[in-house]
Amino acid sequence: MAEFVSLAQGIEAVLSDGCSVAMEGFTHLIPHAAGHEAIRQARKRLTLIRMTPDLVYDQMIGMGCAERLVFSWGGNPGVGSLHRFRDAVENGWPHKLEIEEHSHAAMANAYEAGAANLPFAVFRGYKGVDLPKVNPKIKSVTCPYTGEVLATVPAIRPDAAIIHALKADREGNVLLEGIVGVQKEAVLAAKRSLVTVEEIVEDFGPRNANAVILPAWTVTAIAHVPGGAYPSYAQGYYKRANDFYIAWDKIARERETFLAWIKANVLEKGPDAFAQHARPSRQAA
């Protein structure tokens, strides 16, 4: 049953050195505040799993939290490179980063297989391309009914899943809407989970019957962190800070500017720093 905790307690509870973690959110609801807390707690040797590493993993990789990265698209959306990710892969800074690379379809299927308690995912993909030559986990299976050869990848079963959601109610149920990505699958595939939320409400009240709801008994811990997705966004609360995604290109390009930014904005700050980015939904344009 979900426990209400502070962000620091939540990270301590679900994330230990050397574990695998999926911090998901497809452009929307990326758990940036949780990433900052992992950096503050100096987590090491993590296997970081995410379809799009985005700024959250660029920051954690640059701070040496990651030993391994499982991903399918490692860019700054609409802007260009993730410079800390590139520096790790190209130059081994701050240390060597092992990578396991997939396509989006493969990772989405692998999360679903994890949630469904299956050992692997099967799909039609990876035809004619080089990724299977460099990723030995990509294999194939022959359909017993048609004889068609299909691609397979192992299910994703992370030690921990960390997501940001819109609301939790007092019982610890979690609600997300909008672009819901693979968060439900990531939480259900993981051994334990931390959810940061914009808002804690008495009761969800009238809602769409098909909203994504994670019942309290599927979640380990919930931390109230308003603005915790910034510079990603929370539908109905605040918009994606596209200007920050653009600014990140310059901040992260050099090691010195990156480290100075982390010191001022992560190491010397706490989760409260995110609150300034949260606005009541009625004011969100």
Place this chain on the structure above:
Amino acid sequence: MTATPTEMMTIAAARLLTNEDVCFVGIGAPSAACNLARLTHAPKITLIYESGTLSTRPTVLPLSIGDGELCDTALTTVSVPEMFRYWLQGGRITIGFLGGAQIDRFANLNTTVVGPYDAPKVRLPGGGGAPEIAIHCGQIFITMAMGSRAFVETLPFITSFGHGTGKGDRAKLGLKTRGPTKIITDLCVMEPDPETSELTVVSLHPGVTREQVQAGCGWPLRFAAELAETPAASAQELAVLRDLHIRTKQAHGVAA
């Protein structure tokens, strides 16, 4: 008004789209082209972004494939596994729009690495949705600006499959989709040759010479026997495109 080469690329790509198309849209030039088509001659075109937004009608171009604008203006939004399983793999998409860092003469694309995979000179973002977009959509349009580092003789890595080493390679893999049928660049439009699938220049944009196009390509290019000239951008096309870029710039401080 005269179109810049990049505007001409976007406009030439937009003209290929129709009201009947269901398009899987990538960020950048593809997104601009698809929305230009929607705002001009193809108001009923269905645009799908891989974040799960179906039939979206953004008023500004998104910076990412998952901007809130896409969800706010979508008919509905599905999860990412559903997007890739039911809609893309399910064969519901008629046109996939791709770009890339590098392309070869059979329209295979590289967006993964320059140099060896294990010790890359440049680590690019990787495939994302592209490897499966390339095989599941009815046909593929590619938009890329020309340059001899982008249009290369040999790719260091094949991220998404075009026509392999020539005609028949797609069929050998069991693929029933057409693969890349149009490559829209800032200088010209290319199509795979019906006999060999090698890219052939079929139309030059206004004022562009064969020499200019060849200079932007790392292999000796083939030109169609009857080489057309791309019709110049109309005042309406340019006005709508520039207006879209101005709105986009105001919305997030950059032209997407």
